[in-house]
Amino acid sequence: MSTQTDPLAALRAAARERTRARDAAKAADAERRAAQARPKRSAAALREIVRRGQAELHGPGWPGASPDATREATAEEVVAWAAREFGDSVAVACSMADAVLPHVVAAIKPWVDVLFLDTGYHFAETYGTRDAVETGMDVTIVDITPRQTVAEQDAAHGKDLWSRDPGLCCQLRKVEPLHDRLAGYEVWVTGVRREEAPTRSATPLVAWDEKNGLVKINPLAAWTFDELLAYATKHGVILNPLLNDGYPSIGCAPCTRRVAPGEDPRAGRWAGLDKTECGLHV
Numbered sequence: 001m002s003t004q005t006d007p008l009a010a011l012r013a014a015a016r017e018r019t020r021a022r023d024a025a026k027a028a029d030a031e032r033r034a035a036q037a038r039p040k041r042s043a044a045a046l047r048e049i050v051r052r053g054q055a056e057l058h059g060p061g062w063p064g065a066s067p068d069a070t071r072e073a074t075a076e077e078v079v080a081w082a083a084r085e086f087g088d089s090v091a092v093a094c095s096m097a098d099a100v101l102p103h104v105v106a107a108i109k110p111w112v113d114v115l116f117l118d119t120g121y122h123f124a125e126t127y128g129t130r131d132a133v134e135t136g137m138d139v140t141i142v143d144i145t146p147r148q149t150v151a152e153q154d155a156a157h158g159k160d161l162w163s164r165d166p167g168l169c170c171q172l173r174k175v176e177p178l179h180d181r182l183a184g185y186e187v188w189v190t191g192v193r194r195e196e197a198p199t200r201s202a203t204p205l206v207a208w209d210e211k212n213g214l215v216k217i218n219p220l221a222a223w224t225f226d227e228l229l230a231y232a233t234k235h236g237v238i239l240n241p242l243l244n245d246g247y248p249s250i251g252c253a254p255c256t257r258r259v260a261p262g263e264d265p266r267a268g269r270w271a272g273l274d275k276t277e278c279g280l281h282v
């Protein structure tokens, strides 16, 4: 009888063991969270935390920064601050253009909730990225779906609402569902970066989100696109393949086109229309 080990069988056994260990860690974290769950604090209490955070994290020149601030906090420092202040009441928003933000946060808060807005209109590559993040990273994916399916929306508002009234379409498929889900958290973390668009150039690291009634932090606000890619390369972070195919900004398929070299990175979003934002961040 041969005593040689089948290398494929060994690899499969190792993969099964990794999956088992991952599932056990995730279940243990869910149990710990359930045991430590507490009610959401009042808006006044959360605003006070924002005031302290702005003094602590923002560098010289920012409104609310400490008078002796010498520099702006790094992304990791912002996340560590949020972990201290908000415990488990943290949600990370991710469009699945890349998994850099979930990676930055999960390094400090494993199994953090990562919210994915499933509008029903994403590219296949975006759904593939979502699945790869769920199976390959120590995060908990939370799919958020609109109140109506695409078919129900077509029946109620006519086919392809995005082509006639993208503002309403984004309101129904992004803004309202996210608003509903954020009610359960004290802070949400976004990947908004100042260089992405003129509308984002004054993005703070921490702010009060009046529209959604919770704290909003933007740890990557100061990052450039090159810094984002450098982080992804260094840490082997999952990227949406469309990023390397002419789509530096990835939204729903009907409202996103390729960008030419030298164009604004968000020029491919709602191209030809006045609309530049979906309403989640401005």
Ligand code: SF4
Residues within 6 Å of the ligand: 119, 121, 162, 165, 166, 167, 169, 170, 171, 173, 174, 251, 252, 253, 254, 255, 278
């Ligand atoms: S990006 Fe386009 S398809 Fe997606 S929700 Fe907005 S209008 Fe609708």
